[in-house]
Every structure is written in structure tokens, then in C-alpha cells.
Amino acid sequence: MKIPRREFLRASALAAASAVVARRVGAAEPTASPADGIAWDKAPCRFCGTGCHVRVGVKDGKVVAIQGDQLADVNKGLLCVKGYHVGLALYGKDRLTTPLLRKNGKLEPISWDEALNTIAKRVMAAPDKFAIYGSGQWTIPEGYAANKLMKGGLSNNHIDPNARLCMASAVTGYLSTYGVDEPAGCYDDLDACDVLIMWGNNMAEMHPVLFSRVIDRRTRGQKVTLIDIGTRRTRTTEFADHYLEFRPQSDLAIMNGIAHLLLKSGTYDAKFVERFCNFRQAPKDPAASPTAPLLGDAMTFDAYKAALEPYTPEYVEKISGVPAEKIRLLGELFGRRDIRITSVWCMGFNQHSRGTNANRLCHGIHLLSGHFGKPGDAPTSLTGQPSACGTAREVGTLCHFLPGGRLIANAEHRAETERIWNVPPGRINAKIGHHTVLLWEKFCTPTAQGGDISTVWVQVTNPGQSLPNLHKLFKAKRGLEDKFLIVSDVYPTATTELADLVLPSALWVEKNGMFGNSERRTQQWFKLVNPPGEARDDCWQTIAVARKLFGLGHPGLKDKDGKFLFTFKNAAGAEVPAWDWKHYYDVNVDKALFEEYRLFSRYKHKDLAPYDEYVKARGLRWPVVQQASGAWRETKFRFSEFDDSYVKRGAGIQFYHSVTKDDKALIWFAPYEKAAEEPDADFPFWLCTGRVLEHWHTGTMTMRIPQLAGAMPHAYVEMHPADAAERGIANGETILVRTRRGQLRLPVWTNGRGHVPRGSLFIPFFDQRLLVNDLTLGEVDPISKEPDYKKCAATVTKLGTARTNTA
Amino acid sequence: MPTSGLIITLQPELATQAAAIARLRTRPELTLGELSQRWLPAALETRDDSDSREIHDWLTALPGVAFVDVVSVSFEAEAERSDGAVGCWSDEVTPVPPCPTLHHSTAPRLQPLSLP
Missing domain, CATH: 3.30.200.210 (Phosphorylase Kinase; domain 1)
Incomplete structure (x- = not known):
């Protein structure tokens, strides 16, 4: 029927x-x-x-x-x-469907063959001046292929993902605390915690499904205390039991205040600290070696205690504006053994000029108080992109990483990588590449003035909108005739506006893929529909360019046996010319690349299962360890004996990648330091940027979905009603927001969804027409090289006749 | 015609639940499933996005309703449009969809924006 x-x-x-x-x-x-x-x-x-x-x-x-x-x-x-x-x-009706080359200032359709030849010739002409700028939206195989092409083929480490802009400080925080990246806990902590602290994290809008998971516990009658520690009231605040509003940058002081109270009151977990922790501070000579900032200098417990002595609740109140009794509340909570505390954070800690230290201090208060290693007791960073963990961090597409947690700077790691890739010893360049901000600065600097990057290939990201200080780091490319920008994307973007060559890409289920999420979960999917027109997989694009370079005689595209670096075989053992689009899906390239990549995963105990296990599952959290029965078992809680099979029997907790090689984690001391740019008489407002519920990152996808674009059609500036009234500005009125780097006209929203305190502004970054990154500072954390998007000084002007958005 | 799957979380008091369900049954756009504990599954059919927004606002304001979650959406009509097009960058204002997490005033839109 x-x-x-x-x-x-x-x-x-x-x-x-x-x-x-x-x-x-x-x-x-x-x-x-x-x-x-x-x-x-x-x-x-x-x-x-x-x-x-x-x-x-x-x-x-x-x-x-x-x-x-x-x-x-x-x-x-x-x-x-x-x-x-x-x-x-x-x-979206403006999908890119054919390669486009800029000719006489205009993008004109060309064939794929011409596009690939154009890239190959640029690379051959100056292979050391070529860079790839990728993404935490790269699938795992896409990132792996690009990494192998650059580091294993071209001996060039100028590859970095946009994850540098969002997660790099989380990485350095984990590495310098536990000796290995990514959270020990997982989302199950949200189901077990008694207290959830959201540090500068608007979880209700940025990770709404996870937030619902917590709120759902309340509807079941469970008690979970929510503490929102932030610089503006958000939808998260509406659900919070406590809201602590702090002066930007002073989160460092708040965490030191908690540690101070734990030590003063004797409520820190002395047994946990003695068994599992050492103490560290910033090195006297950070330039002594590439890893010196991550290793730090040892300090005694007494020295640590003395360093924290000034951070009384009253002193912290003076710095942060958070009342002393609220600091005491946090200290008391962390001092309790009968509750479980989970901390979560995202860009608030990471996009911070002292982001590494913010991460370290949060881990530190959990370790000092023993709120670690039990379900519900965990410090856990959340990620903004679907595979920032899986591709950027685990595959190691950052300019100083090799796959599986290995380092460019480590000769043994290079040798091992060369062995797995079957390339000659010495193929991998020992010098780390340019990190994101430096890469774009070099690209936007005339060659004669030291701009040593001449060609950048952007895949799966939109730096023309998401980089900070766009006038300096992106728009300055205009007029530099010898610079060449290649962009692979699915829609026209702020980046394609300056592109010399545009390649149309397949999106999401138009291709096979694998992602790795915030909780170490590796996920897989199959292609379900065809991409439009001539749009093709990013992974294919990389392999096809590699093949062109092979054809042009670049020696790096051959392995030790003279074979092409990306050789694939079908089930019968016959080679499949996957560089030819007609044959790309004759073999599962994703599976072949993943099976090679997973050989790297054991070194840091990030063990991955065979590809076919992920086909059956809704993701598996690494380390995924094969059992005697042959079954593959995921790990929810790393370093804890009850769940992690790599922990020695009887150890309880074992930090088996300890920086100090003694199975202990590091508790760091880091002082409160002022922000790189603070409000003054000329620029009296703090300016913070971020996301909104309806739009994802630069809005290239969500602004093409009418339901989402209709719900949030354009960017705005949040302003406190009293600040607006003082200046005679009405809700909805268009004003001029200005920083030392640029200016922007946009409507004011007072008492809207978010509520900024007096003296603060907030502008979301999703709107291509209203680029808040024309205004942002771009000051980077000295260790992670991640820029601070959350703090710079701004001023506002009630509009007269000014009508343009220019620097 | 947008069709969504909803989970309506009701307040714990039984009398309030009964009253809420009675009111929900008066809306022809809603097809209700079987109540389990405090959760009521429902299908919502609306004429357009504006209609969806109206009923969603009604739902969230209804006494006895604690939360509304959306678990599925069918957009077959949009996806099957002959040119396959569902929108792009524009100043055009489109209606607001059922959006369970928007408990706030909409952003001001008082002056047209000029593209750079």
C-alpha cells in the first residue's frame, strides 16, 4: 500500500x-x-x-x-x-562547480588539467616558497595526504592548519602538563559531575548538544551545579547557578586564587600531589631549545606555594572584579573530596595572549585538588571544528609536528616517519615551518623585503575572514604581483576574492571521510551523493598535484624504491591510478591512507583500530586496544587504571608520557599578566569576538541555509545600554567601531541575546560583509603562537556621514 | 511544507501535564506520540518557516511545557527544487524557523546594510 x-x-x-x-x-x-x-x-x-x-x-x-x-x-x-x-x-545556489583562474583581474573557467599544471609549475619553480594552509575541517585522510606531500615529498614544513587559530594553546597546555596532547576524560564526565565549570565558554550556544546533555540531567531530578565564569552574560548564564564576571585576561589570577586557597586551607590533595605531580615554572631561557618553553624549569612545592602567596581572594578581586567571596566559593568547591568537578573551555582560554598558561593553570587546579581521573572529575577542552583533534593534532598537520605526536625537531621522530613513508633518510627537513600568523605575514610581505612565501594553497578554510588583523595578514596580498593564492572551497568566500586560482571542492557526504572529535573519538562516513559539476575531493586534488610534480620530475615524489608517493592498490593487488579522477573511487583511498596513518598511532598510545571497525561504529575513542578475543575496545578515561589498559596494575593513575619521565604530571605556576592591548583614553572599550548559535565559524555554509540566515541575518555589536545611552546611541542604530587596525559600521544590539558589561563590546565573526577581523589584534601566545581574538581596545562613534568600512 | 520531529519535555506535575497535552491536541499541525515519563514525541507540520516559528513560540510559552527539542527535519522540498538552490549571501530577510534555543529578542535590523 x-x-x-x-x-x-x-x-x-x-x-x-x-x-x-x-x-x-x-x-x-x-x-x-x-x-x-x-x-x-x-x-x-x-x-x-x-x-x-x-x-x-x-x-x-x-x-x-x-x-x-x-x-x-x-x-x-x-x-x-x-x-x-x-x-x-x-x-547553496552559488556552489563552485569548475576551476577558475584569474586572468586580467577576472576569475575565468579553466579545465582541471590546466589548474593542476598551474599549481605544479608554481611549486616546481620555488618549492621552498610554497605553503599549504589547511584546516581542522580537513578529513583525516585529506590532512594526512597534504602532510605527506609537504613533509615527505617536498621536504617543506610550511604547512599549518587553521587549528592554530583555535586549539594550539590547548595542545601546548596538554603537552606541557601530561607530555601528550588531548583530554584524559570524555563527554561521560558531563553525565557524572556534580559541578560543571564553564571557563569563558558559552556552551549553550557553541556546544548546545553537550549542554542539553547536562540540562537533561536536571529534568531527571539530578543535581548538577553550573558555574559560568565569563566576560559577558550569555544564554549559558541563564542556566547557571553562579555567574562570575571577570575583567578580560584576569582568568589567570582567578585560577591562581583557587590554588592559593587550596594551599592556605590545606584542602589540596596532598597524597595525589605527592604521588602524581611535579612543579614547574617558565624557563629562565626559553630560547635554550625548541622544547624549553614546554619543559619549563623545575620548582619545589615550597617555591610554588610562595609564588601563589600574593593571590589572596582580595587581591584577585582587585585584578578580576570577581568578588572575593566568589573566589572563596571556588576554592571551597575544589577543596571538597565528596563532589566531582568537570571544567570545560574552548576559545576563552585558547584565543588568549597567555593561552598556554591559562590551560596549564586549569589543569593545575584539578591536579592540585585531586579532581582528576574519576568519571566527572576532569579538565577538558572542547574544540570548535569537526576534526581539529583528528586531523590537525593527531595527524600532525601543524608546521612543527609529524603524525602521531612526533616532532619535526626530533631526529628519531623524523627517521621513524621516513621509515614508514619509505622515503630516503634526511628527506624530512629538520627546520620547523612557519606557523599560521607568520606564514600569512610572509605571504603578504613583498619578496624583496623578506616575504619568503610566494604561493599558498588554502584547503577547507577561509583565512580571508578568520585570520586576525586582516589588513596586515591577508588583504596586504593585493598588488603583490609575484604572490599566488590557490583556494579549494565549495562556495565563493572572502578568501576566494583575492584568489588567483579557485578549485571547486566536494563537501561532507559528497565524499568519503573521517573526523576526530573533542573526546578522542574517530568517526567515519561514506560518500552518499555526487558533488555538483566538476567539484572534486580535496584529497584527490592533493594527490593529483603530487602526480603532476612526479611527472615533472620532482625527486621528492618518489619513495626509496622509485615509486610514486601515493601508490594505491586494489583488492587484487593491481595499482589504481587514483590521481586520475575517473579512477579515484576505484579504490577506497581513505581506507588506504588511514591504514598507513594508523601505523603512527602507537607511539603516543593514541592507538587506532582498523578502518573497518569505524565503519561499524558511531566513532571510537582512542586508544582503541585489541583484546585477547580480537575485539577492539575504546578508552574513555586515559591514565586511570580502571579504564586505560596502558596503566600499570596497582598504579591507580599513571601519566605514562610524563614530561619528567617519572609518570607524574606537571603543575605549573604562571603569573597574571596584562593583556597585549588594554583599553585607554583613545580606545576605551574591550572588544571581544566569537560565534553565535545559528552560524558556524565564517558562515560560508550556514549563511546559505535560509532558515539559519533568516534567524541571524547579519553581524551586530553588543553594547551595554548605559554605554549606548551615554553616547546617544539607540538600539539598532548603526555605529562605527574602530580599533588601531581598522573600522567597521554595524548595528548596535543592547539587551539582546548576550549582555556585555559596561566598557565592553562583542561582535560575532560569521558575517562576510562585516569582517570583525579587520579590527582584531592578532597578538599571539608566545608558546602556542595562537592569536588572541578575545581582547583588544576599541572605540565607538555615533555615525555622522561616514559610510565605508575601510582601514 | 516543513516537517519536524519534536520532543516536548513537560513539567513534572501530572495535572499540569494533562492540561498541556489537552492544549497540544487542539493544534492540528501537531501529531502527538506516546508520553513516556516527562517526554512527549511529536511531529510538526507547518505551511512555512514563519508558521513554524509561530507555533514554536506558542509551544515554548505553553504552561506545562519545560523544553522543546527538535530531533529531525525534512527539507525534501528545498533539496528537490529544480535548480537545487537554497540560498546564498544576500541582504534578503527570510522568515525565522522553529528554533528551540532562541529565547531572546531577534537582532535589530533597522537599517539596510551596504556590501563592502
């Missing part, structure tokens, strides 16, 4: 909702709704780093429906407003 279309859609929607409810109450799930020509498959969501799984409904070659995946532990059937519209990201 044929079911009417409307009735079918209604039944499907009800079935999806009923299935989620059934899982919540532990009942048998309802029978699946009738198929009606829609084929369903799984995929992780394309947007943020939460790693929700969606069910993708495909009919007649198009994605027509999205459901939260009830089988996914991460989201348990729920999605956020972006997630349930993710399918529409494929169907």
Missing part, C-alpha cells in the same frame, strides 16, 4: 522523536518508519567539534532529510539547530 507523501513525512518525524524518547527511558525502540524511497546512512555532523552523528536521508541523489542518530553516544538522537539543517549546506 502506498503511503501518501505527507503522511509518510509525518510518520517519519514522529518515529524519530519516539525513538529518542524510548532511548531516554530505556524502553524498546519503536519500529522503524516505512522507507518510501529514502536511503539512510550515518555521518558525523559537518559543523563543530562536538561530533554528533546524524542520519542522512538520500533520495534521487540528493540529501532530503536529517535525523539525530539515536545510536550515537555523543548526541543520543538530538541535534542543534545547525545540525538538523546540515544537509542544506550542500545546496
Whole structure:
């Protein structure tokens, strides 16, 4: 019997909702709704780093429906407003469908062959002046292929991902505390904690599904105390039991204040500290070696205690504006052994001119208080991109990394990587490449003045909108005739506006892929629909360019045996010319690259399972360890004996990649230091930037989804009503916001969704027409090289006749 | 015609729940599933995004309703449009969708923006 279309859609929607409810109450799930020509498959969501799984409904070659995946532990059937519209990201009417080369100032269609030859010739002409700028949205195989091409093929380490702009300080925080990157805990901590502290983290809007997971506990009658520590009131604040509003940059002082109280009151966990921790401070000579800033100088417990002596609650109140009694509240909570505390953070700590220290201090108060290593007791960073962890950090696409946690600067690591890649000894350049900010600075500097990058290939990101201080780091490329910008993307962007060559890319389920989310979960999906026109996979583009270079005789594209660096074989053992698009899907290139990549994963105990295990699962959290039975077991809680099979029996907790080689973690002391630029008489406001619920990052996808663009159509500036009234500015009025780097006209929003304190402004960065990064500072953390997007000085002007957005 | 799957979380008091369910049954756009503990699955069919927004606002304001989560959405009509196009950068203002987490006033839009 044929079911009417409307009735079918209604039944499907009800079935999806009923299935989620059934899982919540532990009942048998309802029978699946009738198929009606829609084929369903799984995929992780394309947007943020939460790693929700969606069910993708495909009919007649198009994605027509999205459901939260009830089988996914991460989201348990729920999605956020972006997630349930993710399918529409494929169907913007201005998809790029053919390669475009700039000729006489205009982008003109060309063939793929001409595009590939153009890139290959640029690289051959100056291989050491070529750079790849990638992304935490690269799939794992895409990032791996680009990394291998650059470091293993071209002996060139000028490759860095945009994760430098969002997660680099989390990386240096983890490395310098535990000797290995990424969180010890996972999302299960959210289900077990008694107290959840959100440090500069608007979780309700930025990671809404995770926040729902916590709020859902309240609807079940569980008590969980939420503490929002931030610089502006957000939707997260509406749900918080305590809101601590601090002066920008003073989070460092707050964490020192907590440590001070733990020591003064004797409520720190002395046994935990004695067994599992050493103390560190900044090195006297940070330039002594590349790793000196991460290793630091040893300090005694007494010296640590003395360094914290000044951070009384009253002193911290003076610096931060947070009342002393609230600092005491935090100190008392951390001093309790009968509760479990989870800390989460994202860009608030990371995009910070002392981001590494902010991360270290947060780990430090958890270690000092023993709130670590039990479900619900964890310091955990959240990521903004779907594979910032999987691709940028684990594959090692940063300019100083090699795959699996290895370092360019380490000769043994280079040798081991060369062995796995089967390339001659010495192929990998020992000198680290340019980090993101330096890379773009060099690209935007005339060659004669030391601008040693002449060609940049951008994949899966939009630096023309997301870099800080755009006039200096991106727009200065204009007029530099010998500089050449290649951009692979799915839509025209602020970056393609300055591109010399544009390559149309496949998006999300238009290709095979793998991501790695915030909780060490590696996820896999298959291509479900075809990309439009001549759009092609980014991974194919990399391999095809590599093949052109091989054809032109670049010696780096051959391995030790003279074979092409990207040689793939089918099940019968025959070589498949995957560089030829006609044959790209004759073999599963993702699987082949992943199986090679996972050889790197054991060194730092980030063990990955075979590709086929991920096909069956909704992701697996590494280390994924094979059991005697042959089954593969994921690890939820690293370093804890009860769950991590790499911890020695009887150890309880073992930091087996300890910086100090004694299985202990490091508790760092770092002082409060002022921000790189603070308000003054000329620029009296703090300016903070960030995201909004409806839009993901630079809005290239979400602004093409009418439902999301309609809900949040353009950027705005949040301003305190009293600041606005003082200047005669009305809600909705367009004003001029100015910093030392640029200016921007945009409407004021007072008492809107977010509430800034007096003397502060907030502008989201999703709007291509209103580029807040024309204004931002771009000062980097000295260790992680991650820029601070959260703090600079600004001023506002009630508009007269000024009508343009220029520097 | 947008079709969404919803989970309506009701307040814990039984009397309030019953009253809320009675009111929910008056809306023809809603098809209700079986209540389990405090969670009521529902399918929502609306004429357009504006209609969705209106009923969503009604739902969240209804006494006895604690939260509304969206778990699925069908956009077959948009995806199957002959040119496959569902929007691009524009100053055009489009209606607001059902958006369970928007408990705030919408952003001001008082002056047209000029593109750089």
C-alpha cells in the first residue's frame, strides 16, 4: 500500500522523536518508519567539534532529510539547530562547480588539467616558497595526504592548519602538563559531575548538544551545579547557578586564587600531589631549545606555594572584579573530596595572549585538588571544528609536528616517519615551518623585503575572514604581483576574492571521510551523493598535484624504491591510478591512507583500530586496544587504571608520557599578566569576538541555509545600554567601531541575546560583509603562537556621514 | 511544507501535564506520540518557516511545557527544487524557523546594510 507523501513525512518525524524518547527511558525502540524511497546512512555532523552523528536521508541523489542518530553516544538522537539543517549546506545556489583562474583581474573557467599544471609549475619553480594552509575541517585522510606531500615529498614544513587559530594553546597546555596532547576524560564526565565549570565558554550556544546533555540531567531530578565564569552574560548564564564576571585576561589570577586557597586551607590533595605531580615554572631561557618553553624549569612545592602567596581572594578581586567571596566559593568547591568537578573551555582560554598558561593553570587546579581521573572529575577542552583533534593534532598537520605526536625537531621522530613513508633518510627537513600568523605575514610581505612565501594553497578554510588583523595578514596580498593564492572551497568566500586560482571542492557526504572529535573519538562516513559539476575531493586534488610534480620530475615524489608517493592498490593487488579522477573511487583511498596513518598511532598510545571497525561504529575513542578475543575496545578515561589498559596494575593513575619521565604530571605556576592591548583614553572599550548559535565559524555554509540566515541575518555589536545611552546611541542604530587596525559600521544590539558589561563590546565573526577581523589584534601566545581574538581596545562613534568600512 | 520531529519535555506535575497535552491536541499541525515519563514525541507540520516559528513560540510559552527539542527535519522540498538552490549571501530577510534555543529578542535590523 502506498503511503501518501505527507503522511509518510509525518510518520517519519514522529518515529524519530519516539525513538529518542524510548532511548531516554530505556524502553524498546519503536519500529522503524516505512522507507518510501529514502536511503539512510550515518555521518558525523559537518559543523563543530562536538561530533554528533546524524542520519542522512538520500533520495534521487540528493540529501532530503536529517535525523539525530539515536545510536550515537555523543548526541543520543538530538541535534542543534545547525545540525538538523546540515544537509542544506550542500545546496547553496552559488556552489563552485569548475576551476577558475584569474586572468586580467577576472576569475575565468579553466579545465582541471590546466589548474593542476598551474599549481605544479608554481611549486616546481620555488618549492621552498610554497605553503599549504589547511584546516581542522580537513578529513583525516585529506590532512594526512597534504602532510605527506609537504613533509615527505617536498621536504617543506610550511604547512599549518587553521587549528592554530583555535586549539594550539590547548595542545601546548596538554603537552606541557601530561607530555601528550588531548583530554584524559570524555563527554561521560558531563553525565557524572556534580559541578560543571564553564571557563569563558558559552556552551549553550557553541556546544548546545553537550549542554542539553547536562540540562537533561536536571529534568531527571539530578543535581548538577553550573558555574559560568565569563566576560559577558550569555544564554549559558541563564542556566547557571553562579555567574562570575571577570575583567578580560584576569582568568589567570582567578585560577591562581583557587590554588592559593587550596594551599592556605590545606584542602589540596596532598597524597595525589605527592604521588602524581611535579612543579614547574617558565624557563629562565626559553630560547635554550625548541622544547624549553614546554619543559619549563623545575620548582619545589615550597617555591610554588610562595609564588601563589600574593593571590589572596582580595587581591584577585582587585585584578578580576570577581568578588572575593566568589573566589572563596571556588576554592571551597575544589577543596571538597565528596563532589566531582568537570571544567570545560574552548576559545576563552585558547584565543588568549597567555593561552598556554591559562590551560596549564586549569589543569593545575584539578591536579592540585585531586579532581582528576574519576568519571566527572576532569579538565577538558572542547574544540570548535569537526576534526581539529583528528586531523590537525593527531595527524600532525601543524608546521612543527609529524603524525602521531612526533616532532619535526626530533631526529628519531623524523627517521621513524621516513621509515614508514619509505622515503630516503634526511628527506624530512629538520627546520620547523612557519606557523599560521607568520606564514600569512610572509605571504603578504613583498619578496624583496623578506616575504619568503610566494604561493599558498588554502584547503577547507577561509583565512580571508578568520585570520586576525586582516589588513596586515591577508588583504596586504593585493598588488603583490609575484604572490599566488590557490583556494579549494565549495562556495565563493572572502578568501576566494583575492584568489588567483579557485578549485571547486566536494563537501561532507559528497565524499568519503573521517573526523576526530573533542573526546578522542574517530568517526567515519561514506560518500552518499555526487558533488555538483566538476567539484572534486580535496584529497584527490592533493594527490593529483603530487602526480603532476612526479611527472615533472620532482625527486621528492618518489619513495626509496622509485615509486610514486601515493601508490594505491586494489583488492587484487593491481595499482589504481587514483590521481586520475575517473579512477579515484576505484579504490577506497581513505581506507588506504588511514591504514598507513594508523601505523603512527602507537607511539603516543593514541592507538587506532582498523578502518573497518569505524565503519561499524558511531566513532571510537582512542586508544582503541585489541583484546585477547580480537575485539577492539575504546578508552574513555586515559591514565586511570580502571579504564586505560596502558596503566600499570596497582598504579591507580599513571601519566605514562610524563614530561619528567617519572609518570607524574606537571603543575605549573604562571603569573597574571596584562593583556597585549588594554583599553585607554583613545580606545576605551574591550572588544571581544566569537560565534553565535545559528552560524558556524565564517558562515560560508550556514549563511546559505535560509532558515539559519533568516534567524541571524547579519553581524551586530553588543553594547551595554548605559554605554549606548551615554553616547546617544539607540538600539539598532548603526555605529562605527574602530580599533588601531581598522573600522567597521554595524548595528548596535543592547539587551539582546548576550549582555556585555559596561566598557565592553562583542561582535560575532560569521558575517562576510562585516569582517570583525579587520579590527582584531592578532597578538599571539608566545608558546602556542595562537592569536588572541578575545581582547583588544576599541572605540565607538555615533555615525555622522561616514559610510565605508575601510582601514 | 516543513516537517519536524519534536520532543516536548513537560513539567513534572501530572495535572499540569494533562492540561498541556489537552492544549497540544487542539493544534492540528501537531501529531502527538506516546508520553513516556516527562517526554512527549511529536511531529510538526507547518505551511512555512514563519508558521513554524509561530507555533514554536506558542509551544515554548505553553504552561506545562519545560523544553522543546527538535530531533529531525525534512527539507525534501528545498533539496528537490529544480535548480537545487537554497540560498546564498544576500541582504534578503527570510522568515525565522522553529528554533528551540532562541529565547531572546531577534537582532535589530533597522537599517539596510551596504556590501563592502
